[in-house]
Amino acid sequence: DFVLKFIDEALKNLGCVAFKDYKISKGVMGSDWVGLYYFQKLFSSSRFWSVLGNTLIISLLKLILGFFPPIIFALLLNEIKTPWFKKLTQTCSYLPYFISWIILAGIIKEIFSTNGVINQIVTSFGGEAQVWLSKKQYFRTILVSTDIWKGFGWGSIIYISALSGIDPQLYEAAALDGAGRWKKMLYITLPGLIPVITINLILSMAGVLNAGFDQIFNLTNSSVKSVADIIDTYVYELGVQKRDYSLSTAVGLFKSGVSLFLTAVAYKLAYKFAGYRIF
Numbered sequence: 001d002f003v004l005k006f007i008d009e010a011l012k013n014l015g016c017v018a019f020k021d022y023k024i025s026k027g028v029m030g031s032d033w034v035g036l037y038y039f040q041k042l043f044s045s046s047r048f049w050s051v052l053g054n055t056l057i058i059s060l061l062k063l064i065l066g067f068f069p070p071i072i073f074a075l076l077l078n079e080i081k082t083p084w085f086k087k088l089t090q091t092c093s094y095l096p097y098f099i100s101w102i103i104l105a106g107i108i109k110e111i112f113s114t115n116g117v118i119n120q121i122v123t124s125f126g127g128e129a130q131v132w133l134s135k136k137q138y139f140r141t142i143l144v145s146t147d148i149w150k151g152f153g154w155g156s157i158i159y160i161s162a163l164s165g166i167d168p169q170l171y172e173a174a175a176l177d178g179a180g181r182w183k184k185m186l187y188i189t190l191p192g193l194i195p196v197i198t199i200n201l202i203l204s205m206a207g208v209l210n211a212g213f214d215q216i217f218n219l220t221n222s223s224v225k226s227v228a229d230i231i232d233t234y235v236y237e238l239g240v241q242k243r244d245y246s247l248s249t250a251v252g253l254f255k256s257g258v259s260l261f262l263t264a265v266a267y268k269l270a271y272k273f274a275g276y277r278i279f
Contacts, residue, residue, distance in 0.1 A: 018250040038250040048234070048251070055230040058211040061144045063204055069152040071197065074159035075185060090160075093153025105218035108146055109133060134223040143228070147215060158200065159193060166192040202270045206263040209255050231255050 018038055020031040042048050073093065080086040096104070111117050112132040119129040132138050170188050179187070213232035220228040231251060239248030 016249070016253070017246055018253045020246060022246045022249075034246075038246050039254070042247065042250050042254065050226070051229050051231055051234045054227060055209055055211045058140060058143060058216075058228075058230060059208050061140065062147050062212070063208070065144055066148045066151065066155075067201065067204070069148055070155035071159055071193065073152055074156040074163060074193075075189060077156070077160060078163050078189065079181060079185075090153070093156070095153075096150045097154035099150075101214040101218050104146070104150065105215070108142070108219065112142065133219065134221060136224050136227045139220075139224040139228055143212070143215065143219065146219075147212060158196060162193055162196040163189065199270055203266050205266045205269075206259060208262060209258055 017028060017031075019033065019035055020028065021034050021037075022028065022031045026032075077086060077089060080089065113119070114129055114131060118132060123129055130138070132142065166188065171184055174184050174188060209231060211230040211232070213230070213236070216228055216230055216233060217236070220233070235248045235251050235255075238244045238251065
């Protein structure tokens with residue numbers, strides 16, 4: 001009882017909006033204390049569980065399917081021996097990362113529009129034009145594929161840096177033993193990347209609830225909201241559109257708490273399996 005009372009008093013003194021019936025006219029400190037009311041309301045809402053499910057599905061798809069393209073691209077880039085072509089390829093792969101989702105969303109909408117490039121290709125092969133971004137069965141695929149396209153070049157930088165740290169004498173020794181490009185990649189390059197791959201995979205776990213607000217906010221529409229609504233868009237809807245500040249803060253606090261827990265777990269795993277330690 002003493003511990004619960006202490007926590008209750010501490011939260012009251014912090015004045016957290018998630019634990020109060022927040023009114024703008026009263027301010028944070030003047031609003032009535034309601035304790036865990038908004039968290040109970042949140043967890044009893046079917047909408048929240050639907051949003052959480054969408055967030056996990058989209059983020060895990062991006063994590064799993066988007067994890068390997070940067071590695072593959074770095075390996076392929078490492079095999080290019082012409083310096084100017086290698087630099088040109090790298091530069092072109094980085095460019096989409098520096099374009100905001102506001103601009104990219106307009107380009108993607110144009111590509112997948114009724115008269116867009118995708119429908120022109122489909123109809124040229126005898127298919128039927130689709131409104132791709134308004135179809136639930138296609139929307140998540142478009143989300144994941146465009147996110148991978150935007151970030152794989154930038155994500156490959158760390159792997160390219162790791163490749164530059166591999167001792168060239170290993171490749172020379174392998175060549176003397178008759179190893180070709182494939183065997184050099186298999187027995188020298190990939191083992192050299194394993195520590196970096198392990199760290200990246202473990203640390204990426206902390207972002208499981210980050211499904212990409214900017215991308216989804218700019219691409220989504222009412223037709224696909226049921227499969228595209230994530231925690232961040234839900235917080236935006238509650239806090240900005242409906243002005244339900246207490247509930248939106250409770251959702252954000254839940255996400256922050258889970259992210260903090262996953263970050264701690266990822267750190268422990270990174271230290272255990274890869275010897276990675278921050279302090």
